[in-house]
Amino acid sequence: MKGNHSRMAGGSLLLGSLMLLFLSLVTNAQAPQQRSPLPLSPLSGGVLMAQALRSGKVTLPRLAPAKPGGASLKCGHAPCVFPNVQASGGGNPVNEDPIAANPAGKGKQLLTGGNDFNCFNVQGFYTTGNGGKTWLHHCMGNLAGNFGAGDPAVGYDTNGTAYIAGIDATPSGTGVIKYEKSTDNGATWSPTALAVTSIFSSGFTDKPWLEIDTSPSSPHVNNLYISLTDFDNLSPAISINVSHSSDGGVTFSTLVVDTVDFPTIDQFSDLAVGRDGTVYVTWMRCVANGPTGDCGGTTAALMFSKSTDGGATWSAPTTVASVALAPDTCGAFYGCLPNTFERVSEIPVIGVDTSTGPGAGNLYVVMYNWTGTFMQVLVSTSINGGSSWGPPVAVAPPTAIHDQFFPWLNVSDSGVVGVTWLDRRDDPLNISYEAFAALSTDNGATFGTNTKIASAMSNPFNDGFGGGFMGDYTGNAWFGNSLFASWMDTRSGTDSQDEVGGLSSSKK
Secondary structure, eight states: OEEEEOOOSOOOOOSTHHHHHHHHHTTTSOOOSSOOSSOSOSSOHHHHHHHHHHHTSSOOOOOOOOOOOOSOSOOSSSSEEOOOEEOSOOSSOEEOOOEEEOTTTTTOOEEEEEEETTSTTSOEEEEESSTTSSOEEEEOOOOTTOEEOOOOEEEEOTTOOEEEEEEEEOTTSOEEEEEEEESSTTSSOOOOEEEEOOSSTTEEEEEEEEEEOOOTTOTTTTOEEEEEEEEESSSSEEEEEEEEESSTTSEEEEEEEEEEETTEEEEEEEEEEOTTSOEEEEEEEEESOSTTSSSTTSEEEEEEEEESSTTSSOOOOEEEEEEEOOOOSSSOTTOBOTTSOOBOOOOOEEEEOOSSSTTTTOEEEEEEEEOSSSEEEEEEEESSTTSSOOOOEESSOTTOOSOEEEEEEEEOTTSOEEEEEEEOTTOTTSOOBEEEEEEESSTTSOOOOOEEOOSSOBOGGGSSSTTSOOOSOOEEEEETTEEEEEEEEOTTSSOOEEEEEEEEOSOO
16 A cells, blocks of 8 residues: 655654663652553553563463353433443453444444454454344454554444554564455455554554544545554654545555654544544643653643644644643553552543534543542533633542543534543442443533443453553444443453443433
8 A cells, every 4th residue: 555644843752662762761760569561661551562462471361252242232212221242252351442333324333343362463343233232353464574563443434334443563663554444344354454654764653543534514524534643763752643545545644743752752642523524633742750750640731733624734732631640650651540550541532513503513522630539530622623622521420539531532413422431439449440421411511410331340450461451442432312332341250351332312
C-alpha cells in the first residue's frame, strides 16, 4: 500500500531502546512498593505486554476456553439493562475492548475486539449479526516480518463495511499501523495491509484510534481517520498525528497535530467526527517529573484540536481541562489503580452531538481526576466548537467515593450523552469493580441515575496476569436508543474476557 505523508514540524522519541533510555533517566527515582510486571515506559500497556510475551519475560498458561455468546443484547420496555454476553472466546486473557455498531445493520450487528492473548499477533476481533447470541472470532494478521503489538481499534462505514486496526512492530523496534476490512460483517476479512507509518525514520506508532465519518451530510462521508502517538527511537520528540483516507484505506495522508520533547509527553488520543465532517482529536499531555520520575501523581493537561477540511489541516492545540493523575505506587508510568499494581491510562474520550436538537454540535470530553482519595469520572462540555470548555461535571453522585476508571463516552443520534466506566462502589475494600452507565439528557449539565450494567463483579487480581495488566481502555457505541458497552471482565475468576452489555434509554 502507498502512503502519502505530509510532514510538519519534526522531532522524535524512542521505543525498543526507549525503555532503556527512560530507565536510565529515572535511576534516582524512588522505587514503588509493588512492581508492575511491565517496564516503566511511556508506551501503551498493550505494546509493553506484547513485547514481554514475545521475549518470554511473561508467560501464560492456556486455560480451557469459556463458551462465548449465548444471550441477546436486548431487553423489554426502555429504560432497561441488557443481559451480559461474553464476546471473546476465552482460554487466555482478553483486554482493551473497543466496540462499534453497524449504522447499516439495524442494531443487530456489532464489532468488538481486544488484546487477545489467544491470538499469535495479540489482536482478536469479534462480530455478531444477531445481537450477541453468537460471535465470529478473527485473529488479525501481520505484515511480512512484523508481529502484532495490540491496541485494537474498530469501526463501520455507512455501507456496513467493518474495519479493524492495530499496531504491527518490527524486530528492529519500529512500528506501524495495519488494518483489515470485511464486507460481510466478519465472515471474511481482507489481507492485512499497511495503513500508517511513522513520520520519523526510526519511529514507533503507538495507541492508535480509528474513527469513521458516518454522517450522510458530511462532505467527507466514509473518510477513515486514525490518530496515534508517534515516538522516535533516535531523539526525544513525540508527536500526535492524524491520518486520513478517502478511498477505503487504499491510501492514507498523515498530518502532525502537535509535537513535544521528552520529558513532556503527548499520549492517549481519541477522535470524533461532527455532522458537518469536522474532525476532533483529543489527547493527554503530562511531564515526567512526578515523585517516581514519571507522570504518576502529576497534573496533566487534556488537549484538543480540530480539522474542518477532512484532516488536511489542524487547529493550534488548546486545553480542555487540567486533571490530577493517580499516583504511581506500582511502577506504572501514568499511575496505578489504587490497591493493585494495575496501570491506568488517562484517555480524554471525545464525543459530538450530531443531532438537530438543542445540543447540536456540542462537544463532550470524559476524563478521570484523582481527588487525593479516589479516581472520579468527569465530563466537560463545549457549546462553541471547542473554543471554550465548561467546568467538568461529576458523572457519579457525591456518595460514590470509590474508584471510577476507564471511562468511555458517545452521543446518540438524538443527543443523549452516554458514559460508561468501571466502578468499585460495591466493594468496601475498593478492589473489585463493575461496569456502570449514566446518561445526560440536558446537554451534559447533569447525569442521571448511575445504572449497573455488569451482572457480576470483577476482581482485577484475576486478570490473567496476576493483577498486573488489565489493559488501557473500555468502549461504548450507540445504535438508536441502545447504548452498547464493552469492558474487561474477570467474573470467570481466572482471566479477563471481552464482556458486552449496555442499556436501552427511554429517549429515542
